[in-house]
Amino acid sequence: MDTTVQLEGPYNFDQSLKRLAFDPLNSLDREKRTLKMPILIKGKPVVVTLRATGTTEKPTFHLTADANWDKDAILTRVYEIMHFDVPLKRMTGHYENTDLYPLMKQSEGVPFITDFQLYGCLMKTIIHQQLNMAFATTLTERFVKTYGTQKEGAWFYPDPETVSGLDVQQLRELQFSGRKAEYVIQTSEKIAAGHLDLDGLRPESEERIVEKLTALRGIGRWTSENFMMFGLGRMDLFPAQDIGVQNALKQFYHLDQKPSLDWMEKKSADWKPYRSYVTLYLWNSLENGIV
Structure with missing residues (x-):
């Protein structure tokens, strides 16, 4: 398989590579903007090499894999993992009139990439x-x-x-x-x-x-x-028990202490239907010093 995929921007693949690089099991090259994706197709291992050839605003990707595999099945799985079909700009706009907007705007275009298996x-x-x-x-x-x-x-x-x-x-x-x-x-x-x-x-x-x-x-x-x-790529999950989420909320809202579970549950009810992305961007805010 050898094909090119063009997406609607923004799609910030470089920021995603930075996060993926934290895991030593991931095979990637940030300078060459490449990622090897070990996926399973009908239970069989397939390695898809993905190389970014465009920009954040005009994203394009070159994908290669063993020619013996079903191209459509591979592309379906790659789209699931990479969230290629998620309208990231529209998602950010959803929060324009909320107090979360500075957080969402700061990470606009960063996709929630799921695990490969x-x-x-x-x-x-x-x-x-x-x-x-x-x-x-x-x-x-x-x-x-x-x-x-x-x-x-x-x-x-x-x-x-x-x-x-x-x-x-x-x-x-x-x-x-x-x-x-x-x-x-x-x-x-x-x-x-x-x-x-x-x-x-x-x-x-x-x-x-x-x-x-x-x-x-x-x-x-x-x-x-x-x-x-x-794993499943659900878009509207908010793990209130996650320590990173708690610390990020404390920082973002300038709280004296980590928020209670009750406070987070009530607050996050207004963040539907993209709370998984809110979670990702909260994690990013800790790593990138966003306040």
Whole structure:
């Protein structure tokens, strides 16, 4: 496959690469403006190389992948992951008459790029629970590089069948806690056995997804909401329990202390229907010093 995609601007791919570069598992080159996307098509690994050839205001991308794969299936998945079809300028305009507008305008055109593999997203989210970002990233990298596979320079997470066959001690050797190792293995067992179909969650309501995921040991609402954002690409999630979101709101609104969950729930009710983007831009505000 060798094709070019032209989008309606703005689409700030360079800012997205900056965020993606925090994860050492991502294969990218900020100077060449390229990203290797390890995706699954009908369960088979495919690496799509995406290169930005346009500007933020006039975005164009050159995509290449193995010619043996279905071009339409690849493009459908790339559009899902990259949010190529989200009207980012219109989304910013939605907040023009709100107190959030300076925040949204500052990050205008920055897309919410989801994780490349659905199962990998759930594993990463479980691993990241209640850990600081640096160690969570290191632990995830160890997990993938020990049990996953590399193709054309891009890393694929191990499949659930592989992880369900591990024992707790094997993950403890990577510095997993015993409990977190159990959560990862037991969740993988459910998926491998067909008791949890991650792709089958796509059409479900958010509350139904939360209900199904939190029924599993070790998965709470924070994990479920992050999976829906970064895995399923849901546009209107607001993880009020996220420490980064709380700190960003404290900074943006010049509060004396982090806001309460009740305050955030009431405030965020007015931010529909793009609260996942509000969340992303709040995170960006911490990283970029926006006040």
